[in-house]
Structure formats: C-alpha cells, structure tokens
C-alpha cells in the first residue's frame with residue numbers, strides 16, 4: 001500500500017494532531033505550508049503530540065494561488081501521494097465573500113483537481129452544519145440542485161466562513177463527481193485532547209472558556225434544548241485516518257460528533273467547574289441575542305460574533321451510520337466529559353493563567 005499522503009492545513013489545530021496520528025501509524029506525510037520556515041517548529045509540535053516527525057516533509061504552497069503555488073519540484077513530490085487530506089482553511093469571523101472564497105472554496109477545488117490529476121484519494125474535512133438539512137434549507141442552500149443556490153445570499157445570512165465551507169463542499173463534490181475517490185468527514189466543534197486537553201487559543205471552544213474566565217458570559221445563549229455538539233481532537237483524527245483508508249468510505253461522508261455532548265447549560269456548568277469560575281444560570285433567548293448583536297457596535301462591546309451563534313442549535317443528528325462505522329473499526333466513543341474537563345484545565349493552565 002502507498003503510505004504517502006499530502007496534508008493541507010497541517011500547521012492548524014486538527015492538522016497537527018492528524019500529522020501526529022498518521023506518522024505514528026507509519027504513514028509518511030508531505031505538508032503543504034505557506035511558510036516552510038515554520039516546518040521545524042511544526043515537527044517539534046508533532047513530536048510533543050506523540051508523532052514521528054521523521055515521517056514528515058514539506059512543500060511550499062498556498063491554497064489561494066493557481067496550482068496551489070506548487071513549483072515543478074513540489075508537483076513531482078506530491079504526485080507520489082496516494083491520499084490527500086484537505087484541512088487548510090481561512091478561519092475568522094467577518095470574512096468578506098471574496099476573502100473566504102479565495103482560500104476556502106477555490107483552494108478546495110484546486111486540491112480536488114490535484115487529487116484527480118494524480119489519481120489520489122481525497123479526504124476532505126467539512127463541518128457538521130452540512131449534516132443539518134433544516135439549517136441548510138433555512139439559509140437557502142438548494143441541496144438537490146446546489147448549482148441553483150444563490151451563494152452570495154447564503155453568505156449574507158451565515159457569514160463568510162460558514163458560507164464558504166458550505167459552498168466548498170458542493171463545489172468539490174461537483175469537481176470529483178464520477179471521476180475521483182472522495183470521502184468527507186464532518187466534525188462537530190472541537191474540544192481538546194481527551195487526556196492532555198491540548199487545544200489552541202482561537203478555537204471556538206477555547207473562546208467559550210475565555211468568555212467564562214473573563215466573566216463576560218452573563219447568560220447562556222438559547223434555551224435548555226440548545227447545544228454545541230463537540231468531539232475531542234484525538235478521536236476526530238483517529239476517525240479521519242480510519243475513514244481515509246477504508247475502501248467502503250469512498251463516496252461516503254462521516255459525521256464526527258459526540259451525541260453525548262451535554263446541552264449548552266451542562267457544558268457551561270462543566271466548564272465553570274473545571275475553570276473554577278461561577279457560570280451563569282439564566283438563559284437569553286436566541287432571537288433576543290441575535291437582535292442585540294444586530295445593533296452596531298454591540299458585537300464588539302459584548303465580544304460575541306453573531307456568526308458564531310449559528311453553531312449553537314437545537315437539532316439532534318442521526319448517528320446510526322457513524323456508530324456502524326465505529327463498530328466496524330472496533331472503536332468506541334471516549335468520554336466527552338473527560339475531554340471537556342481536560343481541555344478547560346489545559347486552557348486555564350497554559351493560556352489563561354493570569355486571568
């Protein structure tokens with residue numbers, strides 16, 4: 001079996017853990033990086049996460065450039081990769097349509113074309129909102145006929161980041177349809193490593209913990225039915241690796257979401273306990289919060305981005321196909337409460353120590 005892989009987004013949160021997982025299972029990975037001078041630091045991080053950095057090499061590239069910015073030597077290097085993992089993304093709230101599309105949509109299409117060109121399998125990381133049919137219909141995605149979707153209108157409703165994630169998903173499917181081997185993994189919001197708690201600041205979970213520590217979360221958004229589905233990063237990358245090399249997953253997608261994640265109130269309480277801060281108990285109804293955040297200046301004042309609220313929702317998901325996949329691979333969901341607690345303690349000790 002060809003064990004050479006290409007990974008985009010390898011320096012990111014999930015990417016670092018994926019590289020540690022792949023390399024410790026005997027896979028060689030070429031990492032596509034914008035700044036190859038940061039490769040030694042990435043190798044050190046992968047080692048710290050339990051990976052084998054001798055299995056890693058690097059090519060300079062950029063998702064926003066034609067042909068991914070790969071020169072001839074880099075193209076030869078990646079041509080030997082049988083599996084492409086696409087994780088690279090521009091993640092920020094408030095991105096314009098043009099900014100978000102350049103990296104997240106066109107970049108994903110370029111990776112799909114590279115997979116087709118090299119007859120490689122593509123494992124793309126999407127997001128769990130793509131498994132929420134009601135949400136997709138609400139925001140105007142035509143799932144039956146995606147090319148008929150008014151994408152600029154979708155971007156206006158959900159913001160640049162989420163809009164571009166949704167559009168990229170359908171564009172890559174069109175690109176690969178009937179021609180290439182595509183598997184998509186849709187993760188829930190990430191919490192840290194179930195044992196060490198390792199997580200990076202800036203991740204949405206880390207932001208929620210920061211709001212609690214800084215006592216800026218005066219009320220719990222939504223009702224008792226709202227939740228923020230989670231998955232721990234170590235279990236996610238295990239699922240990504242298993243899915244990428246499972247022939248039955250060609251043309252399939254996998255929802256990577258721990259259905260036992262507590263509701264948002266339970267999550268806030270668990271975070272409060274681990275962080276040793278008093279959590280809020282009152283709820284603020286979602287329409288009220290959204291109306292408040294629509295007022296100029298308030299998102300900045302409250303330090304809450306309206307786009308981030310879409311990920312807090314009421315819908316529950318059919319986990320039957322994922323559970324079947326786990327049974328086939330003899331894996332079981334690890335305890336999510338442990339990952340929540342470990343992540344909160346890690347954040348407090350590592351980044352929010354002074355708070």
Ligand SMILES: NC(=O)c1ccc[n+]([C@@H]2O[C@H](COP(=O)([O-])OP(=O)(O)OC[C@H]3O[C@@H](n4cnc5c(N)ncnc54)[C@H](OP(=O)(O)O)[C@@H]3O)[C@@H](O)[C@H]2O)c1
Nearest residue numbers: 009010011012013014034062063064088089091127189190
């Ligand atoms: N984190 C979550 O909670 C979550 C939940 C669901 C889905 N996802 C999805 O999972 C994937 C990985 O997410 P993450 O949280 O690991 O992301 P992340 O930590 O923000 O990392 C993003 C990665 O993309 C790279 N990148 C950005 N712009 C690039 C460009 N123009 N060319 C090449 N590389 C570029 C970054 O490299 P630099 O080092 O050069 O900046 C970095 O390695 C994404 O598809 C994301 O949408 C994440």
